Amino acid sequence: MPIAQRESISSSTTATKMRLLDVSGRLFAESGFDSVSLRLITENAEANLAAVNYHFGSKEELIAAVVEKLVGPVNQRRLALLRQINLDVSGACQSIVEAFIDPVIEAASRGDEEDQRFCKLMSRCIASRDERITSLVLRQFPEVLAKFVDALRLVCPWISSDVAHMRIMFMAGAMAHSLFHYDKLVIISEGRCEISSLDSLRNELVQFLSAGMSAGTSK
């Protein structure tokens, strides 16, 4: 009878359910949401094949659980950091960028998991091209976007609303792309570039984006 107790389950959080969430995140990070089968997940979680449908209802709801568990706290932290910024002092634009970037870096470094895996999963969420994923991610994003646009325009008054929105999008893209692919840079550059740590990537991202965010307008 796996239907009636759906609601009582969502609060119980069985050990199996948590293991499924954890293993799913690991596998999704490496291969994407669609490529990972329920059989691979349940085998790695040492659970039965039917466990996902029992605990989450469907694969899609499992994905939703993984995604929301990941992006929710990050967006909350972004808003919290943004509120702490003194928008009057010089360097406030860099603080805005940091408020957008650092919650992701923090979460990646804090977790017991490996940095890269967390970054890849986060990148798959933020810059997904699957509407089923983006609809989940973008649900919370309008508030974040609006707050960051307001902050940016307070610090850089010469930026129009349209341009501010675009620049937030550019920032998200640069971050998501580099978070996912930075480990490949040593190969593509044929050994000429090596990123020593996630922190060094973060520093260069902040440097690059701060300049872009505060750039003057063309005309």
Added chain:
Amino acid sequence: MPIAQRESISSSTTATKMRLLDVSGRLFAESGFDSVSLRLITENAEANLAAVNYHFGSKEELIAAVVEKLVGPVNQRRLALLRQINLDVSGACQSIVEAFIDPVIEAASRGDEEDQRFCKLMSRCIASRDERITSLVLRQFPEVLAKFVDALRLVCPWISSDVAHMRIMFMAGAMAHSLFHYDKLVIISEGRCEISSLDSLRNELVQFLSAGMSAGTSK
């Protein structure tokens, strides 16, 4: 006997084969490479289900044909534009950014297809997270990356090799992300932002990236 004539086919370019390539590009742009089935492709191309395997050998080789047809000319054009730049004059950094961006914008605007669809397909190639795709795309990229790194460091001598590599990656990410998602910005911004044309997006991208590329280093 679909094996022996494989090479004679690749030069004949049947009407069916071209239709398959065209339809595949359209469908891949909208839904991604994996989500589009051979049945959907062949139905839209008014061809038989077996046509893809006959003309291309497999679905994977069809994807490879679509990808290489798309990214090859763009990278060639990038290198051509880069060679034309006078690296001594001021504003050379912006020219470098334009040499990276404009080949994509040109190709999107030139094609008979709709802008957005082309942008989405291009974005799926450039910033793919599927190793089967990235291995195709990145095959030509080391040369492009190296040339752009060299040009950037000539114009901005204070940038180290590592940082130059990263900034190219940031640029690619900002471009790919915004090319794919810019039509969603009007929804996410809840009507507060609307991108009038692909050209306006291009102009803001150039403005943003030029500032980021030429930014000073942190210490």
Added chain:
DNA sequence: AACTCAATTAAACGTTTGTTTGAATTATTT
């Protein structure tokens, strides 16, 4: 007109997918 070979077709193949079922097991409550 007979032959040749590329191209198309309909049908079936074997896998893999997410999901469902009903019984067995374990845990919790009465």
Added chain:
DNA sequence: AAATAATTCAAACAAACGTTTAATTGAGTT
């Protein structure tokens, strides 16, 4: 201890997938 609910399990399900096969068509050549 008995009864009830929650969880696990093996097995099977239908659907969708890429691929293959063998027969058929059609144009170009000998």
